[in-house]
Amino acid sequence: MSVNRFVLNGISYHGHGAIQEISELIRSRGFKKAFVVSDPDLVKFGVTAKVTDLLKENGIEYELYSDVKPNPTIENVQHGVEAFKNSGADCMITIGGGSSMDTGKAIGIIINNPEFADVRSLEGVAPTKKRTVFTIAVPTTGGTGAESTINYVITDVQKKRKFVCVDPNDIPDIAVVDPDMMASMPKGLTASTGMDALTHAIEGYTTAGAWELADCLNLEAIRLIAKNLRKAYENDPDGREGMALAQYVTAMAYSNVGLGIAHSMAHTLGAVYDTPHGVACAMMLPIVMEFNQNYTGDKFKYIAEAFDVDTTGMDEAAYRKAAIDAVKQLSEDVGIPKKLEKLSEEDLPFLCESAAADACAPGNPRPASLEDLEAMFRQLM
Known part of the structure; x- marks a missing residue:
């Protein structure tokens, strides 16, 4: 053991x-x-x-x-x-x-x-x-x-x-x-920090270092975020309270088990372009989920269910797509952009090398080559 x-x-x-x-x-x-x-x-x-x-x-x-x-x-x-x-x-x-x-x-x-x-x-x-x-x-x-x-x-x-x-x-x-x-957070900050919390929870739930104690915390955090982020975005007090709890719960977990390449890629976007961390995480999360999906066992089933998706009768491909689609929809509903206009062709080699060297990268459930990272970064262009 x-x-x-x-x-x-x-x-x-x-x-x-x-x-x-x-x-x-x-x-x-x-x-x-x-x-x-x-x-x-x-x-x-x-x-x-x-x-x-x-x-x-x-x-x-x-x-x-x-x-x-x-x-x-x-x-x-x-x-x-x-x-x-x-x-x-x-x-x-x-x-x-x-x-x-x-x-x-x-x-x-x-x-x-x-x-x-x-x-x-x-x-x-x-x-x-x-x-x-x-x-x-x-x-x-x-x-x-x-x-x-x-x-x-x-x-x-x-x-x-x-x-x-x-x-x-x-x-x-x-x-x-x-x-x-x-209570005074503007909508943009509510959205970006809330999606940062969701990235923590999903990466912490699927990271190579995940285990049962962290899993139960991260899965509950995903459920809380799915339920409360849209309400918090509209400055609903119950939504604010739910997100305050969600961010704390997932932080207890991911701090102890690690993250993955959504964070390593977001870190380098922040360093090069000063992109707000939560925005960078939110843009990278569904892209990285698609990259990782075949290395996550049945965990995307439980992520989809945390978003209130009925997975009855779904096979692996269906519930994995459902989980990714639910994340994309939440991101869209709170106004997260899908593209990063500053991202340029000439910066790609440095971005990929920096992301690969980041301390979060080894926790990713699927190893990512420089070519893999470049392909994912390109989806923001």
Whole structure:
């Protein structure tokens, strides 16, 4: 019997108003000042203030760091490390989607493991010795699930590539998943992050490292997303709550079993064209599902059924097509584009090589050659 590891948050809080717990969570542990990592748009539109106002009301000092980009860079992280050192903070709160969370994870790891200050040396399975700074993670999107993962992704602008860091020491100590923090998300962001969550769930369910505990979580996440993403897209409160749960559930699973080439290809599209990660994942997902379908056993049957498809009497070919069609329809219903106009012929060799070298690629259930990757990228042209 093989041994499977599962790493989770120590504590998580879920539901409307969950952010009310944050001040006491900090005070009860004796922390004096929080370093708050959030992106500029969340600050501008008052989302970050939902948390920082609570800190003020409860007499907890904080310093805000908002030099966060949609695809966070090495420089973002290094600036954040210096800002943390200068702030006098002794704990961290990350507020946002994957970008804020990933930036905060890298900052917290480097603060306690300064030998990785170059950031690049964190790529892959990072051999850090100490846990990150005590962190409370507050997601504002219903998709990335970074509040409950051991992964983060940083962009190397100089080399035009993203690199994945995998480290059990980076998982936030506490996740506070409050759907009210997601209520102001515009439709486009709701769609892209929701489809990112679906990509996590389907890739995590079919990855080479999948096993029973992760499978039950990922399959439930697929069901929740199929039921709630369209409603969340219309800003329905129940849909928001369903997506908040779905992203957390699948993140618990995929963080521990890995992903596949939909993510490795999306990473390189983000690095080269600055394509939003969720949009890139959503465009790649049905293409990769078609590529993988004959290597997934009967799992596409259960994916189709999670979308409320009646698979009675269907053979393998039929239920696999039904699963792919259901994903395509959801993507279309929430306005995801099918083509990437920026993608050019001359970039294809670099895109394929980068995708093949990405840390997510080995988890794909079907090995993909450079020629396979090129054929899939071409479907976006």
